[in-house]
Amino acid sequence: MTPAPVVDVAGDAEALARRVADFIAARALSASGRFSLSLSGGSTPKRAYELLADYGAALDWRKVHLFLGDERFVPPDHRDSNFRMAREALMDHVPILAAQVHPIPTNCGSPEEAAALYEATLQGFYGSKTLDPERPLFDVTLLGLGEDGHTASLFPGAKALDESAAWATSIIGAKPEPRISLTYPALESKSFAT
Numbered sequence: 001m002t003p004a005p006v007v008d009v010a011g012d013a014e015a016l017a018r019r020v021a022d023f024i025a026a027r028a029l030s031a032s033g034r035f036s037l038s039l040s041g042g043s044t045p046k047r048a049y050e051l052l053a054d055y056g057a058a059l060d061w062r063k064v065h066l067f068l069g070d071e072r073f074v075p076p077d078h079r080d081s082n083f084r085m086a087r088e089a090l091m092d093h094v095p096i097l098a099a100q101v102h103p104i105p106t107n108c109g110s111p112e113e114a115a116a117l118y119e120a121t122l123q124g125f126y127g128s129k130t131l132d133p134e135r136p137l138f139d140v141t142l143l144g145l146g147e148d149g150h151t152a153s154l155f156p157g158a159k160a161l162d163e164s165a166a167w168a169t170s171i172i173g174a175k176p177e178p179r180i181s182l183t184y185p186a187l188e189s190k191s192f193a194t
Contacts, residue, residue: 021051041082111170153181
């Protein structure tokens with residue numbers, strides 16, 4: 001049985017960012033084993049990542065694994081890179097090992113190859129090529145909602161919305177730059193989504 005959604009309205013953007021950071025920290029602190037977090041891109045979560053970084057050594061970063069819900073097919077240091085934003089806001093400020101950070105590999109030949117490589121990374125981390133409804137891929141999945149209704153890089157009307165097997169896919173033509181995104185099967189495999 002799916003739990004009922006919880007609606008929490010924050011007074012302003014700063015209060016929202018604080019609630020998100022505190023929520024993630026509480027979940028990470030209570031995790032008995034490794035803790036997997038799927039990060040959202042865009043401008044909204046940046047402040048939450050900065051506040052999460054303020055937890056510093058209070059969190060056991062040795063058990064935290066960071067993933068991305070989507071990425072533009074640009075170099076990881078590009079100004080439009082979700083990874084770059086998350087690295088500058090969070091990863092550069094906490095004692096997390098590089099092996100625990102799982103960026104979408106945009107330094108390969110094509111968006112399709114990047115999606116295939118990322119899916120292999122996800123499956124390797126998960127330990128299976130099949131998602132188990134009783135075992136989430138991520139402990140927390142952060143998602144935003146674009147003005148056009150997209151979440152991750154799943155845009156209204158895109159064929160990727162019908163994907164039922166792949167965990168990651170390339171998105172071509174929805175925006176000027178190609179993108180790589182988690183699919184619904186991967187996004188729906190979670191303990192908590194906010």
